[in-house]
Structures are given as structure tokens and as C-alpha cells.
Amino acid sequence: MKHTGRSLSRLLLFVFFLIAAGQEAKACHGVALVGFSASVSGGNVVVNGSSDAATCGCGPYYMEVELACFSTANFTGNAPTCTASTWNTYPWYRSLLNVPNYTAAAGWPDNCVVEPYNSVVIPISSLCPGTQYVLRARERVCGSGSGGPWSSTFTFTTPGTPPSFTLTATANPSTICPGTPVTL
Numbered sequence: 286m287k288h289t290g291r292s293l294s295r296l297l298l299f300v301f302f303l304i305a306a307g308q309e310a311k312a313c314h315g316v317a318l319v320g321f322s323a324s325v326s327g328g329n330v331v332v333n334g335s336s337d338a339a340t341c342g343c344g345p346y347y348m349e350v351e352l353a354c355f356s357t358a359n360f361t362g363n364a365p366t367c368t369a370s371t372w373n374t375y376p377w378y379r380s381l382l383n384v385p386n387y388t389a390a391a392g393w394p395d396n397c398v399v400e401p402y403n404s405v406v407i408p409i410s411s412l413c414p415g416t417q418y419v420l421r422a423r424e425r426v427c428g429s430g431s432g433g434p435w436s437s438t439f440t441f442t443t444p445g446t447p448p449s450f451t452l453t454a455t456a457n458p459s460t461i462c463p464g465t466p467v468t469l
Contacts, residue, residue: 315424315433316340318348319399323420323439325409330441332405332422336382340424341397345387348402349425349432350378357419357438367427375412378405379425414445 318334325331332350340346347367352375353359365371372379380403381387405422412418419440424433457468 314343314431315346315426317434318402318422318424318436321422321436323422323441325441328409330407330409330418330420332378332407332420332439333402334422334424334436335399335401336424338398340382340400343426344382345427346382347379347425347427348405348422350405350407350420350422351435352376352378352407352418352420354413355417355419357421360419360421364425364432367425367430378407380405409443412443413447414443415447417442 316337316339319337321332321334323330323332332348334348336346345367349364351360351362351364353361361376364377371377383401383403407420417440419438421435421438423435425431
């Protein structure tokens with residue numbers, strides 16, 4: 286009886302592998318971007334990347350870009366929902382796969398091969414002058430809400446001089462002591 290149990294287990298395992306071998310590998314979660322690149326060109330920051338061959342099924346698939354001032358410590362990782370109107374304005378940008386008929390109304394066709402995303406183009410004029418920025422990108426599946434791993438970071442500084450600010454403050458009372466209410 287023990288021998289029959291092992292044989293049955295092996296047979297079931299063999300059948301499982303036969304079935305799995307005939308199925309396409311599908312990622313219902315974000316996977317690492319292929320060929321991530323970012324550059325500053327013609328007054329814009331341009332971000333490119335492609336899907337992995339495992340990107341198929343479960344879409345829609347987006348390339349999601351997060352932008353932050355000064356340091357990677359300022360990344361939040363808390364992207365808005367996939368239907369949010371706050372996309373494509375600082376700090377969140379996204380683009381769809383660059384595949385014919387890949388639109389919200391077309392049922393999200395995909396081919397389970399490496400496919401490019403439309404470039405994310407961020408106008409430098411929409412950013413603060415003379416400021417250092419960092420950005421990163423990943424693939425996100427809005428159907429499941431799952432994001433792949435973040436890319437390496439890209440650092441750039443916008444041209445120009447940062448605006449200078451002058452702050453004048455008065456206190457009432459003019460002496461500030463711990464534990465005493467003060468209005469600035």
C-alpha cells in the first residue's frame with residue numbers, strides 16, 4: 286500500500302508538470318522592468334522601459350514613475366489609485382504598454398513577450414529650477430494593484446537658480462520661554 290501511494294504521488298506530480306508545461310507563464314503581478322533608462326533631453330526628463338515576457342494576462346500594465354526632491358529618502362511608494370486624476374503630475378507619472386490597441390476600452394491585449402512602454406515625459410518647466418531630483422520606475426498591474434520591484438534611481442538637476450526666500454517673523458510676546466504660549 287505504501288508503494289502504491291508513492292506511485293500515485295509521482296503520477297500526479299508528472300501530470301501536474303505536463304499540464305504546467307503546456308500553459309503560458311503569466312504574471313498577474315508587476316515584474317522587473319526590462320531596459321530601464323532615464324535621460325534629460327530637449328527640456329524634458331524622458332523615462333523608458335519595457336515589460337518582461339512574463340507580462341501577460343491580468344492587465345492593465347503600467348510603467349509607474351515616482352519623482353522626489355533631493356533624496357531617495359523622500360520617496361513615498363504610495364501611488365494613487367489606477368483611476369486617480371493625480372497621475373502625470375508631480376510626484377507620480379505612468380504610461381501604458383506601447384502595443385497597438387492597448388487602451389482601456391480594448392480589453393488589455395498583450396502578447397506575453399517583451400514590449401516597450403510608452404515613454405514617460407516630464408517637462409522640466411513643471412519642476413523647480415536649480416533643484417536636484419531623483420526618480421525611479423516599476424511595472425504596476427492595475428488589475429491586481431501589484432507593483433514590481435523598483436528600478437535603480439536616476440538623479441538629475443534642473444537648470445536655473447533656485448528661488449531665494451526671505452522669512453520675517455515676529456513673536457508675541459517677543460521672548461519665547463519653554464512652556465509659555467507664543468504666537469509667531
